[in-house]
Structure formats: C-alpha cells, structure tokens
Amino acid sequence: MAEVKPHMNLIFVGHVDSGKSTSVGRLLYETGSFSEQDKAKIQKEIETLGKVDFEFAYFLDTSGEERKKGVTIDLSHQKFVTDKYEFTIIDAPGHVDFIKNMITGASEADAAVLVVDGKEGIMAQTREHTYLIRVFGIKSLIVVINKMDLLGYDQKKYEDVKKSIVEMVKVSYPNAESFNYVPISAKDGINIAKKSDKMPWYTGPTLLEALNNLPLPERPTQLPLRVPVEDVYSIQGVGTVPVGKVVSGIIKPGDKIVFEPSHVNGEVKSVQMHFQNLEQAGPGDNIGFNVRGIEKDQIKRGDVAGLVSNPPTVVTEFTGQIIILQHPTAISAGYSPVLHTHTAQVPVKFKQIIKKLDPKTGATVEENPATIKQGDAAIVVLEPLKPLSIEKADVIPQLAGFVIRDMGLTIAAGRCIDLVVKKD
Ligand SMILES: Nc1nc2c(ncn2[C@@H]2O[C@H](COP(=O)(O)OP(=O)(O)OP(=O)(O)O)[C@@H](O)[C@H]2O)c(=O)[nH]1
Ligand SMILES: [Mg+2]
Numbered sequence: 001m002a003e004v005k006p007h008m009n010l011i012f013v014g015h016v017d018s019g020k021s022t023s024v025g026r027l028l029y030e031t032g033s034f035s036e037q038d039k040a041k042i043q044k045e046i047e048t049l050g051k052v053d054f055e056f057a058y059f060l061d062t063s064g065e066e067r068k069k070g071v072t073i074d075l076s077h078q079k080f081v082t083d084k085y086e087f088t089i090i091d092a093p094g095h096v097d098f099i100k101n102m103i104t105g106a107s108e109a110d111a112a113v114l115v116v117d118g119k120e121g122i123m124a125q126t127r128e129h130t131y132l133i134r135v136f137g138i139k140s141l142i143v144v145i146n147k148m149d150l151l152g153y154d155q156k157k158y159e160d161v162k163k164s165i166v167e168m169v170k171v172s173y174p175n176a177e178s179f180n181y182v183p184i185s186a187k188d189g190i191n192i193a194k195k196s197d198k199m200p201w202y203t204g205p206t207l208l209e210a211l212n213n214l215p216l217p218e219r220p221t222q223l224p225l226r227v228p229v230e231d232v233y234s235i236q237g238v239g240t241v242p243v244g245k246v247v248s249g250i251i252k253p254g255d256k257i258v259f260e261p262s263h264v265n266g267e268v269k270s271v272q273m274h275f276q277n278l279e280q281a282g283p284g285d286n287i288g289f290n291v292r293g294i295e296k297d298q299i300k301r302g303d304v305a306g307l308v309s310n311p312p313t314v315v316t317e318f319t320g321q322i323i324i325l326q327h328p329t330a331i332s333a334g335y336s337p338v339l340h341t342h343t344a345q346v347p348v349k350f351k352q353i354i355k356k357l358d359p360k361t362g363a364t365v366e367e368n369p370a371t372i373k374q375g376d377a378a379i380v381v382l383e384p385l386k387p388l389s390i391e392k393a394d395v396i397p398q399l400a401g402f403v404i405r406d407m408g409l410t411i412a413a414g415r416c417i418d419l420v421v422k423k424d
Pocket of ligand 2: 021061071072091093
C-alpha cells in the first residue's frame, strides 16, 4: 500500500497582484501537477486575449471574469503532493473586495505563504492578511519576496525589503525571524522548485524546500469534537449529510452528536472523505457524515457539531480581544456590524468597550473608553443578535478567532477570551 503522507492545508495570501496565483501555478507546473496539455490550452487562451506573456495564474484563475480582470475572486483548492506532505493549496484573492473569501480560506489553513511584491514592498493587504492568519491560529509562515526579476536579483534590495517585512510580521508573530524569506521570481521560475545562478548570494531553501520543512500541523485530537458545518445535503438512499472540516477531536460512526446553535441531536451512521468510508476522522479532515435522526432543514451552515457529552458552546455574549483594522470614523457601544467566525455569519452588537490596549504590547492604555478607532486594540463585550456557537481561546483556540465586517470592509479581527453560556 502507498505510504500515507501527513496532510497540510496551505494558504497563499498577500496584497492584490503580488503574484500568489502565479507562484502557485508555477509550483504546480514545475512539480508536474499540471501537464503540458494544460499549459498549451492556456497558451491558446492567452493568444486569443491578445496578451504577450504567458500567465501561470491562469492555472488557478479559471473563470472568465478572473482572467478578464486579472484578479483572483474566489478561493481555489489544489491538491499537491511532495516528498513529505500531501498539501491542499488554497489560493486566496488579495483584492480587498474579496477579503471574505480570504477569511474563509484562512480558517481552513494550517500554514501560510505570504507573497510580497519585492518592488512594491508592504501594502495594505500584506499587513491585513498577516494579522488575519494569526487571528485564525496559523502558526507556520513562509514569506516569499516575489518579482525579484524587477529588482535585478539584487541582494541589497532583497535585504532592505526583507528587513521591513520582518518588522511588520513581528507585530503578529514575535518569532518572525525564525521564518524563511525566500526571494523568488514566479514569472521566471526562480527559487520555486529549483535554484538558479541568478542569486548566488542566496543560500536558503527554495519555496518547495521551505514547504517540505514546515513543521507537522498540530492535530488537536485530544480536544472535544467540533465540526463547523459548511453545507448540508440530503442524499437519496443515504439521508442527511452535513459536510465540513473537523477542527478538533475525533468523529466516528455510532457517536451521539448535537448541532449547535440549532440544538438538534442525531447519531453518526457513517463518515466519508474523498468518497471513502472511514472508521474515524480527525482534525484537518474534510468530511461528509451521514446523521440519523435529523432532517436537512433542521441544521445549517454555521452550526457546529459536537458530542452530546461535550456539546459546542452557545453564547449570549462574549468578551473579545480585537484590533480595529479599518473604520472610517469611530466605534462606540451600540455599534452593530456582522461577525464572521468558522462558517457562521451573524449580526452582533458592541455591548461594552472595556478597555483600549497598546496594539504592540497589549498594555492597558485607557479603561472604559467612549470610542475606539482604526489602529486601536481593545477588549470589548459583543452580543450576537442571533444564536451563535463560539469557543474560548484557552479551551479550543481553533474556534475562538473571528472577524467583524461592515460596509464591505473588515473592521476588526480578534479572539474570544471569555464568554457567557446560553442556558436552555
Ligand atoms: N515581473 C514579474 N511579474 C510577475 C511575477 N509574478 C507575477 N507577476 C505578474 O503580476 C501580475 C499579478 O499576478 P497574480 O499571480 O495574478 O497575482 P495575485 O497575487 O494572484 O493577484 P490576486 O489574486 O488578484 O490578489 C500578473 O500580471 C503576473 O504576470 C514575477 O515574478 N515577476
Ligand atoms: Mg490570484
């Protein structure tokens, strides 16, 4: 039997046009995941569009609109196998209009590649994405400094931009110095899967080597079972089949489970991944599971499945440690934007602003401030205006991250540090 390699969900993030899709396309092409026929098809399309250069991004950006606009809109998931891992690569959009899709990707990922355009340096979404992946508990990060061709493959220019990126990454990751900062040209295929003589001064790993060197993702099998529901199907002859990624714990046939906040119970009849029945599934597995005793319309996206003996937490309110990423004016108690966490999306009210913190050190700057604004970190009490399941960061950190959105903007991101359990 073929050896089973550990699975890793890897997201590519970074500012619009930094070259995420091009890097992923290159990586998959050079390692044989895309064929010469795939490439020939794209070449034809490029000519039809009257473009000159080949676009490796087209391997990922497959919709007409994405190709016409030259931007990624939706997430694309690609399977990719190396010596060490079986990766699912998630190519996220960088454009600020599609940040909701990026957030969904971040909540699915174990590790991230941050792509920075070496010529432009740090841009708005370079910063925002770095913060967001940290909020969603991603611990391993590789930074690629792309478009080195535009910098003449110059070491000094690489060092300068690297230095500024390390400082920026440090805000979210104090261990920023321990990450790899790989200078690449996705366009020319330099330092993706093979080294070249263009940058003899660079002695670190290629992107592919850095991917293989990523530490094994943590698999919190010891924590209580939690499966946020992404979708629910009713399959003829089978029954109700919710699908989603196991975040923590183990699920197996025979388990008595409950979906919260919908508050309905059932029994697991079978667990499937990639159309195969499993004896059990654990963290990181994207599964469909057939549940006896529940109709399709009794549960929905945003519910979380857990064992009846240790059910998902439903809250009446919770305390969040947040950072305000962008807001045109100021936020005060009573403000009601939308909260996104795992697969749930609910309106929420700022009930109280407890204190303002120094975003760099976490020290208290002001108790009970009347307002908070862009750039501030704060401790706030949030009240979901519809039922919500969320967990405390020190209990199930994987389900404590959230984002607050309004007016098409990501207003804030944070973690749930305390909560009030809803009584039946
Ligand atoms: N010169 C140069 N251009 C590059 C390189 N990598 C990508 N590009 C170009 O940069 C543009 C944007 O590339 P994409 O890969 O679509 O960027 P992206 O980060 O996926 O963009 P979004 O998904 O829309 O956020 C394209 O025109 C690419 O050809 C590079 O290494 N050198
Ligand atoms: Mg893209």
